[in-house]
Amino acid sequence: MTTVVVDRKVNTESTVELTGVSHWYGNVVAVNDVTLTIGPGVTGLLGPNGAGKTTVLHMMAGFLPPSQGTVTVGGQSAWRNPDVYRDLGLVTERESVPGYLTAWEFVLASAKLHGLPNPAAAAERAIGIVEMQDAKDRRISTYSKGMRQRSRVAAALVHDPSVLLLDEPFNGMDPRQRMHMMDLLHRMADEGRTILFSSHILEEVEQLSGTVQVIVAGRLAASGDYRHIRRLMTNRPHVFMIQSSDNRVLATLLMGLESVSGVELEPAGLQVRANDYGTFTRTLSKVARDKGIRLTAVLPSDESLENVFSYLVAS
Known part of the structure; x- marks a missing residue:
């Protein structure tokens, strides 16, 4: 498979880099010799089901070690390195939000886990960013899926990260919530943050970002602006x-x-x-x-x- 790559300049202080990365589960190769750099701006991670997208995200987040190659976030190795989370925010596809907590308690706990000097102020700011002030004192178990998703995004933003990894971030959101989240991600990208998100809805990726990383059968099939990719x-x-x-x-x-x-x-x-x-x-x-x-x-x-x-x- 020939990889189509469109070069773009990146800020090395807030980049995610994979160099010659492979990962296999027993005899099954999930990711095969992937090299890519993701810098400031919004980048969409695409691929068919089973292509290796989630494995790539999990290696970036430090959940999985590369079987081969290196994965760095902001110049630091992601595997077995909790320090990367000083500058990294993560929203996984699988929900793991305790329903007995309120959004305020959930986001405040995240702020305290990060050791922030004023966790209450940080939690209030993050909840305001995702427009959850009116519902912050309700138990998460009473929320719609879209509201739970926004609570998780607030927890990921509470420490003001420069890198944000989002796996299917728009799941369950209604059209208004989706538009607000897109506007938020655009604003964060304009501030120089690096945002990588996966989505199975191509229209969402097209609206949010022209830059994509496409994984097919565990390999990087294309990288860059999809319009330029088409012309190549x-x-x-x-x-x-x-x-x-x-x-x-x-x-x-x-x-x-x-x-x-x-x-x-x-x-x-x-x-x-x-x-x-x-x-x-x-x-x-x-x-x-x-x-x-x-x-x-x-x-x-x-x-x-x-x-x-x-x-x-x-x-």
Whole structure:
């Protein structure tokens, strides 16, 4: 499998790095020779069920040792190193929230476990961040799943971490809660924090982050901005929807180009399949200009995260 990687600059003070990492359970290889760097901003971790996403997250969180390679958070080894949690916040997919506690008691306990100098103030701040003030004194057992999830996020944020790992953070949240959480993560990323989250809902990843790490069959299949990843996939034609002042004439002209493998005239315009993204986009404008045709829309129609993910999984 060829890994598609798009480089980006990162702040080494708040990065998560995997170098040549593998992990196996007996004879089963769950993660195979993965090397990646996650820096400030929001990054989505994607992969089919059983691809190794949770194993990767658990190694980052120090729950599992790498069978091979190294895993560091902020330059420190994650395995058997509680000190990484001074700068790391974690929300696991599996709920482990004691229902007999209130959200206030739960978040306050987290603040005390971190040894914060003013745990009550830290807990109050974290609860305010996730907008749980009105319900903070109710027992967690009375909460909806979305409210329990927000309580867990508050506990993970109580010590103001620079790195945040979230496994399916939007589970159970209603649309308003989901939008608020997305806004919160964007704000935290703008402050320079490193946020990695996994989600099986591609629309959530697309709305929250253009940057992805894609794990397929235990290997890193792609890394970077998914739009750039799509443009590097030379083995699949690029699909464009084009509208112009004369679609019929333009279709005839485009069918003669080497970079074009197919043209279809549709009610919405021309659907064009191009073998080379860069060559086609450069040639298109020249052909249209030479023939006096005005281009009104040129839209890549298969650059959605859903398309990119399906191509990677199928390859």
